[in-house]
Amino acid sequence: MQTIFIQVLMAFLGVVGFSVMYNIHGYKIIITGLGGSLSWICYRIIFHFSEGNKILSCFTATLIIALLSEILARILKTPVILFLVPMLVPLVPGSDLYYMMSSLVLQNSSLVKSYAILLAGEAAAIAFGIIIITTLTQTVIRSSQFIRKIRRIRAGE
């Protein structure tokens, strides 16, 4: 429990650093930092309940973060990627890349293979998570516009 608390805190600090690197200013830094912490909390919760399925945890955390950043972007009238990119930083599988590399150096080819599959799965999970939410919000917005249009036409009649 204590390690998770430290990790969440460190995720906040790291994401704040990335926000500075991406030239994000003002109160938005705090929002992205908190979002980064949230993404790690989601990841750990799913990780716990799915008995250590990294890909599923990545996917679910991405879904939540992507939805959150779509909502924040609509409220604050900013592009979605401003929130999405920094908030997803804790999910980037840097450690798996490292361990793949080190097993490559140690010439342990079966480990390399399993890490490569894991990495590809995690990257695909994050990408699909974002795509699903983007498509979903676009569909909701378009259909709500459509419904409004129909209502207006009816009211006109």
Added chain:
Amino acid sequence: MNQQTKANSNENTLLVAALLDIGEMLLVSGAEVSRVEDTMERLGKAYRFNRVDIFSITSSIVLTVQAENGEVITQTRRIRSTQVDMEKIVHINALSRDLCLSPKGVEDLQKCITDISGTKKYPALVKLLAYPLISGPLTVFFGGSLIDAAASLISGLFLSIIIALGYKMKMQSLVLYLLCSFVTGLAVILLINLGIGASFDKIIIGNIMLLIPGISLTTSLRDMIRGDLITGLLGLCEALLKAFAIAVGFGTVMIMIGL
């Protein structure tokens, strides 16, 4: 009459150039290709061009418009390097929203664009210090101890100085990544030998997170799923090559010390 058309066409050419400036700024600041295409198309419609054809990949934009008088104008831009700058994207987004509601004249538009290109940035020192402030916490995040974090901070500072110098010297990005990871790896070993930091892997992971093209990898997959195949392939290729360069850099160090 003839002169009138000539003035009009000149204005249209300037307008297309201004629109491309906006698109270029978006791409350079790290916006997705789909956003660039979408923005340009909206702006073209707002300026009442009969037809707007925009094609963009990560390294180039082609814009062809057909003006109301039937004249066809094509201009292209080549984008060589990108530097993520979210603040700029925010400003351009706001500008394009304004323009779609009420299109401005060419001169006003050009002035707005120069205003945006001078948006506030963090001072160079803050940017330099951002790197160690990322690598330190992330080392702890991936399971390092506090002393590892200290080593990670120092090597992160090394890394940021090398990257800043490399950008200044306009070094090829792959070579820069290779060099960065190699030098950082050496720095970490030196620090461990000096007694700062214990676990080599955790310190390196904290620094890898600074270099890792995770975002561009997922973006490229997203582009491909959405249907921007060329952009997706380019991004994927670049991300894989970068990951390879990082692996070679750190891997060389690991082989050297016999890990």
